[in-house]
Amino acid sequence: MRTHMEAVLRTEQLSKTFGKIKAVQQLDLEISAGQVFGILGPNGSGKTTTLGMILGVVKPTSGSYNWFGKGDSHHLRKRIGAILEHPVFYPFLSAVENLRISAHIKDVANPDFDGLLQMVGLYDRRNDAFKTYSLGMKQRLAIATALVSDPEVLIFDEPTNGLDPQGIADIRQLILDIAGMGKTIVLASHLLDEVQKVCTDFAVLRTGEKIFQGSVDHVLNQKQRIEVYAEDHERLLQELENDNRVLRLEKQNGVFVIEVSDDLTTGILNKAMFERGLLLSHLATVRSNLEETFLEILREDAR
């Protein structure tokens, strides 16, 4: 029986250099069964190179990785469903024929092509050549292919890249559905919001280095926090303590920092205090450290 703590994947000091470029540097990761693990980082931060290494198609310069506590072999990869970068298929073959190739490689005895294609919404187009598909359809076929051997682990690399809003929502829902089936998922993304919505745990990469790792609930889905101050700070303190939308209160650097429920925004708070005759001299939303850091990384990347 699998326990929740069992490591599905462990990397140790995994590194890859291309000439002078250090694409991935001494990466230590541990992904446990049942996690939806996000690898978050801007473009060029080493996400795809990392996935390439753990999938056996990019040779690590140094370091190692270990699947299911058993090491690495092409047989173990049959227990993983993965698509790297863009969906990759034989353009002249149909969805079913492409699925058949993956199933054949993975030694799947009785693949349920129809069921898979129904699940991803490609059943009606199953006999058309891959080259006639839209990008969204290609991504959905990629997900069906990743699922063909009913794998324990799924790896998605920027699965919503280039899709329209509806397509993005569909793919995210599909990933959440798959996670609901109890599978371990690794998701590489440059979108903070995507990791926030889909993942349970995540690591942040920046120029090939892991700069953070933690649980999404603890770090990203914190309650909204607001900094507030008024000249009459004793009355402000009293008002805040009496408001049941204020969940926590502390004093930091001479201002009050309050954790509030979702229905209390800075606007509502300002109005409420004004109506009670309190003029606020300071009011600001506080970003979590990680969000701040990540947005900073993205800003640097854009420059």
Add this chain to the structure above:
Amino acid sequence: MLAKSAKLEYLKFRRYRPFWIILGLFVLAFFAVGFSMKALVDFFVRENANDLGKYLENGLPLFDFVDIWQNLAYITFLFKYILAFVVVISICLEYSNKTIRQNMIDGLSHREYLFSKLSLMVLLSLIAGALLTLLGLALGLMYSPVKSLDFVVLNMEFVLAYMFEVFCFLALAMFVATLLRRTGFAIVLFVLYSLAIEPIITAIMEFNYELEVWYFPVKSINNLIHIPFGKYIFREVQDFVSLREIGVATFWMVLWIFLTYQLIRKRDA
């Protein structure tokens, strides 16, 4: 594992129309050349009747059994290029579509991938051998004065030699395609090397410096079946397949397959 690899190649390319078109053209060209040969030779003999004298008035015995197998195996030596293009296309497609990488991600081993391409090469060699057999039987039964079974099958080892020649050539094509990864580039370089660069080098070495050239890769493949036509003007020709030549061709063939395997194993897919 062999059956799995062969089936994989079949699943990939059975619906790839360019393959069937090229193979169709190959069969067509093979037979067209074979059947037009007789008319061409007759025409040639008629035009040159005065010079060649009376002994040729019945035409050259090109298609007589015993002679026919070596003659046809030699005449059709250029056709292996068409098959080499099929191999080059099948390999370069895997790189341009990045499907080789996806195959490995899905859990295909390097060896299984190599065997899938080898199975395609074996199949193409068998097709070439079957066509040569069919053409030989058809032409022989039409034009040969002797048609008894002993004579028909005599010298049929040239069919085997032809299949071996094709396979060795395809091994070189596989290596070049795997090394260069781009179809156009690979085909141009392959043709340039085998039809121009190596023949020029060997010609200079052979005729200007009297050096041995039998060990060159393409030369060794084309040397398996010697030019048989000298005998019709009373020159001595090698009318058998020599073990040393098989040995040299085998050495290269094994080397190309080994180097291809190393490329697949060592390179990032």
